[in-house]
Amino acid sequence: MPSTHARLAGVSVHLPETVRSAAETERLVAAASGGFRPPPGLVHRLTGVERLHVMPDDWQASDLAAAAARKLLAGTGTDPEGIDLLIFAAASQDMIEPATSHIVADHLGLGCPVFDVKNACNSVLNALETAHALIAQGSYHRILIACGESPSRAVRWSVPDLRTYLASIPGYTLSDAGAALLLEASAEPGVLGHGFTADSRSWSVGTLASGGSAHPRGDEHTYFRLDGVGLRRAFERLGPGILDETLQRLGVAWRDMAAVCVHQVSKPYLDELTRRFGLPPEKIAVTVTEHGNAASASLPLQLVRAQESGRAGPGDLVGLVGLAGGISMGLSVIRL
Structure with missing residues (x-):
């Protein structure tokens, strides 16, 4: 067992204020699709999703991550200067280059090392595993994991037929959200x-x-x-x-x-x-x-x-x- 352990010192989420219902999604698809009309209520019947969150048009994945991180730092009373490492963990990203973690760090005014962890919907979980290992080996004392998911940008609105609509339904359930987790070194395992x-x-x-x-x-x-x-x-x-x-x-x-x-x-x-x-x-x-x-x-x-x-x-x-x-x-x- 390592002599240094890691504990979860806090977790926060940010959900955009704009909420879109499944019925509204159907209306938007119909408006963009010319003659095709989605079967009423199909998304809800197949998935159970009633509503989801949509970020502002001028926001990016980094903004969602930074919003959640600010809430976490304020809620835990953590000084940003005390963060040793920032890991951005998400399926989404602002752009191919640079790593989105740099953009989040700039939003937060951090000067610590940064990198991204990306593994689809397991990105945060793999970042948690990575942060745990880095703290246990003594490389860092306090690690901030920030997540910004912006999948609403990958939704197909113009749909020519039912077959395409059915293939697109998973996209109509995807919600924008930010999350942040703070891991700290501890004497006892958390x-x-x-x-x-x-x-x-x-x-x-x-x-x-x-x-x-x-x-x-x-x-x-x-x-x-x-x-x-x-x-x-x-x-x-x-x-x-x-x-x-x-x-x-x-x-x-x-x-x-x-x-x-x-x-x-x-x-x-x-x-x-x-x-x-x-x-x-x-x-x-x-x-x-x-x-x-x-x-x-x-x-x-x-x-x-x-x-x-x-x-x-x-x-x-x-x-x-x-x-x-x-x-x-x-x-x-x-x-x-």
């Missing part, structure tokens, strides 16, 4: 440990292809595309093995936890995963219906909701279950 696995053969089931070397330009590649059936099958192949192994290695069980946070793509899929993986439904804070799929900000959002409701507090164990395109799965266990 972050107990992690476990991750991946099946990278399934990387093509969900893509946002624009901006890289494969598709540097072209409007068609700027829309999020997801093969929902393929994603479900990929996670079925992975199964709950990594979750069970991590719990056993850390000597804890789901029953020991005050709250279990699970990345939420849709309400039906959350229910299916809960049954299949043996998760305790009474300990899961459902956020996808009211806030949409907030990508890697989803887990911090659920943790904040669990704390606000009194479900989880100081000394309690919580589990963070990550599911992401690529595909990957992971679990982090934390004592608050």
